[in-house]
Structures are given as structure tokens and as C-alpha cells.
Amino acid sequence: MKAEAESLLSAFEQILPEHYQSSIVRQSQVQMAIDILDFLQPTNPKRILIVEAPVGTGKSLGALLPAMQFVQNSIKRVLYATSTINLQGQLMREEVPLLQKMGLIKKPLLAMGKSNYYCHVEFENNMEKLEGFEGKFSQYFTDADTGQRNDFENLFEPVPNAIWEQVLLKASRFECGRCRFWPTCPTRIHRQRFLNPSNDLVITNHDQLIRSTLNAMSEDTSEEIVPTTPGVIILDEAHDFQENHAGQLESVLHEYELGKIKRFLPKDCRSEMNQVEQELRQFMINERQRLVSKNGRYSIPERAKLLLEKMKPILHKALNNLVSNINQNDSRDPSDIVESILIKIDHLLDEKANISWVEYEDLSFTSITRKFPTEFRKLLMQLKVRNKLIIMSGTLTAEGDFTSMLERWRLGSHEVITRSFSSPFDFKKQARIYVPDNLVRHRGHVEIDPIYLGNQVQHIKKLIEATNGRTLILTTSKQHMDDVHQQLHEHTKQLNLTLLKQGQASVERLSKTFKEEEHSVLIGSGSFYSGLSVPGKSLISVILTKLPFPVPDDPYLSLIGEGMEDDLFNLVLYPNMMVKLTQAIGRLIRDIKDYGVVTILDPRVYENDQYGHLIRRAFESQGYQFTRSEQQVFRFFKRCDKNLPKVTYKQYKRSQLQISTRLSGKPEKRNVPRKVAVETHAAKKEVVKVTEQQWLFYERVCELKGKPLGRPKKLRSPRALYEALYAMFYTGNEDVKFVVEEFPYINEAQRAEFSTYNGAGLMRSYRMSEEELAQLQQRLSSKNKLA
């Protein structure tokens, strides 16, 4: 065995157990680390590794340990990009100190996004809106080390979003360079360290990595914010990466910008603009009230397009007027502001070049180039040119099949190595998924349906009473979050429980309070679906108010699904929902000693014929048990509160690790357990599994034809399944068109590949006409007589 592999194994087998004072070594974590070390070897030609490792694998350490070991004594560094602040904080608190102790990290740096930093210029501009925080911010400016919001909150107190927004950094690096506070500003000094080559580990967010890479790709002279060629990039929470990239390319027009712009317009244009703007605003508010799902991306209605179109000549006229009357003394040129709004409207209405949508929750319009899928691929290609790129997440695939993800990311299976690991937890013992059987559906025509809301709150109240707090409630819109929060306020007060809501303080601060105050209830949407990790008794109940489906004709997802239009629901919309749902459910069990219940207040899990059973089956296959009985749920809580479920990690065996010849120096073992073999050989040949839809189609055909139901092991690949179905029709002398047209192909490539099959080698049975049959019967009966 190569020395570096040996040293990596001894880190997991000896140093980590000593550090954690536990004898546990996780087989899948060690396997993942070995796979990453193998991928990083210069002799390994692949530059992208995709890892799906569910909660409990210990993927952060499983990736950081081999990566940091690999860059020792070289000029290479590691950049670790996450999507959520929570994970960044967790890495700095937990993994980094351990690796520092092991001597693998010397200079780590947490490079957070801009909105997490304090700016003294903003403070001066908005002093009157700081509601008593003025003195603390002033003092912070002189005392701060980093300028980060979290540091402020540790020194003083939680700061609500509305206050923080008044002081957060908006200036560009160039503007900071011209600021009078430049020499002493802690934010500027800290942010300048982001590119310091002596940082051996930089922890940052997706946005800063993407922005820096786009800057590096562009021809202008914009600088990188974080290093884009460190040598090794770990992209964690990768399920969000594509949308985060889209966020950087989007052009967003908020309705309030249209309102604000009016004061810059010459008088004769102002009233005209006011009329159209008011009409548009009212139209959007009416639409928002009409919709059940307030959040999500919707196609822009024709009426709104017409109104935007109507604004163009007014703004053009105003622009001409403003340009010819420029006042040199104005610090802000209003013509620039009008022009920027005009450009955004042009982008929105240019349907040939862009895809556009409206989001009613914050009354905004967004457009993005139709070339986005190609742009995304270009970004990945840029990242891999001078780095080894490790893409990982707990949820990337539909039941272990990377095909849909690779299609959405426009990556070929030959370009990447894929690895998928199963969870080390025993969900059967540790968890239940509860879908109450008396749920009320939302009445679509009512903005806030009081019966629907009342029913949900009733269930939530009973559950938080049973668990005495210790609950995370996840909603799918801010509006719903506020409604539920309002309804729980009195009840939690009576029960003496702390009620926390997203937005009251930074995400990191809220998570910390939630962890520390065991009897608390946290209610949130977006940021808490992933990244929040609360092992232990502070979180034993996760309540989801709704299945997190996207809008059915979400224009952005339609763009990502270009080429998959025939089955957009199964290939894009359903996997999108499942990734979010899995993320949300994954908040519950974070440790082998954890237990709890996920409650889904959405009857569709049982009532929807198209996907209800798929959802249940997907989680049941991981060991989760579903229940509809409140009593069972209460009994489960009671039982686990008394005696923790007895769950242990699978025993670690070095001999069962798959170690490549690159690391072991020996030929690869052949007699390995199948599951592990699939994981490690996936790189050589992408294993395409039969999808749930394909099995269901198979079962439907068997039922129709009166054949035995079941899922024969020999039909393990979609091709084998297709051929078996084809044979059922072909050999029966029936038209195979039904199979050819109705088979649920996973993509166009599969359809094209299977279409070449023509039943070669199969025997067609000959179906006799009635006349032929009569003649045969006659011949047979005369033969019998002769005999």
C-alpha cells in the first residue's frame, strides 16, 4: 500500500477514534476518503468526481482529510464551497480544529458572502433606522476582527435582518479602495485576505466561487474574490450549485424599482409611467392573491408583458429628455438608472434570447439567457481545467441513478467518476414519517384559507405539545411561515417554549439558539431545508407543511429540461421536489443516537396516484416507516424518550475497502460484495438502473397480460426490461408499438438506443385464422378416428 493511503487509513482508524473517544470507524466514510485520494492522484486522468453521500457518512471530513493530506508540501490549496452559512460555520467549528490538531491545516480562512459583512459607510447613511443598535455598531467597527455578522452577534446580541440590511456591505472592492475608512476598516482588511496564497484552506460559498470564476473567464479586468485555481475544489451541497449559478446570470427587476424610478422622470412622463406602473402592481397583487403557492417561478402573463411593453416608449422618451439635460452636479445620473431599467425590460421581453418569469412572493421579474445550460457546462469546464473538482451532496440522484443529474448538468458519463453511498443509519428503528389522515386540502380560490391553516396549526400544536418543543417547522413560502408563526405565538408562550422564526437573527445565530435551547420551536423556509444540523434531543420532530414541488411550468426548470420535454415531470420536476424533500427529511436524523418523526402535512403523499406511492416507496426503501396514526407517533416518541433506539454502525473492516491499484499497488480484488463493487466500478461503466416508472410500466403490462407480477432480478437493466416487454408483444404476434411508444425512457438517448431493437432472435407465434383453425381441428379429429 502506498504510504499516503496507509497514512489516510490510520487517520480514520486511530486518530479520529482517539479524538472522538469512540471506537467507531465508518466504513462508508473511509471508502469515500480512499476514493477521493485515488481521484486526486496525478495519474488519475479524471478531473471531476461526483459523490452522493447521505447524512451520517461524515462526508465533510471524508473529503477534507484526503484533500488536505494531498496538498501537504505542495503549492496546491483546497477551496471548500458550500451553499449555506450553516455548513460553513459547522466546518469552522468542528472539522477545521481537528485537522489543525492533526497538522493538516495551518491557515484556514472563512470567506463569507458580502451580505455577512458590516460596512461603516452604510452605517453612517442609515443611522436613523438602526433602532438602538447605533452604539454597538460603532463600537464593533473599532473592535471587530473580521466584520462578520456572526462575530457581531457573539460580541453583542442577535441582530434582526431588517436592521442588518441597513449596515451590510454593498460596496465593490473598487469602491472600498476609495473609501475614507479604508486604512482601518476590519471588513476590508479581512476580505483582502481571501486571496492570500498562504491560506491552505478557504471555506466560502457557491456564489463567490461562481462570481470569481466568471470574472476569471471574462475579458475585462474584474478580479477574483476567492482563488479559482487552488488545485482542489470541493463543491459541497452541490444540489444547489446550478441554481446558484443561474442566480449570478439573472437580470432581476423588482416592481418597487419601477415605483422608485418615477421620481427621476421628467414631469410629462411621470404621470404616464405612474398609471402603467400602478396597473402592473395591482395586476401582480391580484395574481398573488389568486395563487395557492405564493412562491415559485411562474411564466409572465400576457397582461403583464403588455404593461411592460407599454412602459418602454415612456422610458425612452424620459431617457432622451434626461440625457439632453444632464446636470453635472448630480452625484447620481438619473439617466443611468432609467437606462438600466430599460435594459432589464428589454431582457424580459426578448423571448428569442431569454427565458423570463415572475415571482409573486417578492413581486419581481427575472430573465436569463436561453444559453444558460451551455454556460453552466462552460463554468464546470473552467473549474476543472486547473483543479480537481469534487462535487458532493447528500442528495443528487433519483434513487442512486446519476443519469438525470448528468443530463441536467450537461455532463457526459465518460467525463466523470460517480460514487454513491448508502446511509449508515437505521431509519427503521430511528424514525417514522407521519402523514395525518384527516388533513384538509387548500381551497385554491381563497388567499389564506383559514380552514386549511387552522387544520395545519391544530396538528402542529398537538405535535409540539407531545415533543415539548424540539421541533423544526418548514414551510414553502414566507407568507405561510408568517401565518403559522402568528398562530403558534400564544400556544408556545403558554407551554413556555421558545418560538424562533427565520429572519429574527442570522441563520447561524438562530441555529445556535435552537440547538442550545432544547425546548424551542424553529420555523423557517428556504435556508433551513438544508445545512441545518442539530444532532441530539433539541430536534426530534420535523414538520413540513407541504411537499416542496416547483410550479408545474416553471420556466427555469423547463430550460434546464430542454431535450427532456417528453417526460419533464419525471426527469426534472419530480426529482427537483425529491431533492428538496430528502434534504428536509434529512434534518431529523443526524447521528446514530438520534430519533424522531417527520410529519408531512400534505395528503398528496397518499392521495396522488401519479407520485404518492413513489414518494413512499423511495423513503421506505431507505428503511423509513410511514404511519397515519397520531397514537402510534405519540407512542414512538414516548418509547424513544425512555430508551434510545439501539443502533450501531456497521462494523468497519479494512479488508472490505475497495482500494485501487493506484493506491494499493496490487491488482484490484474481484470477489467483493456487490453493493461496494457497484460503488467503485461505477466510474468505468455508468450503471444505469431501472427506474421506478419503468418497473411500474412493466408491472402494469404484466397485469394486463395476466403474467406473474414481480420484479425479476434478471431484468436489472432498462434494456433487459425493455426487451422482455417487447418480447411479450412480439412473440404473441401483437403490435409492439405500445411498448415502443409508451415505455418510460429516461431520456432521448435511451429512446434512440432502444429504438434499434427489432426483436432479433425472438420467435413470433403464428396466429391462425378461424378458417385455418377449423381445418386443423377437422384434420385432428379424422386422425383420431383412424387411430
Ligand code: SF4
Ligand atoms: S472600506 Fe468598504 S466595507 Fe469598509 S467602510 Fe468603506 S466601503 Fe464599507
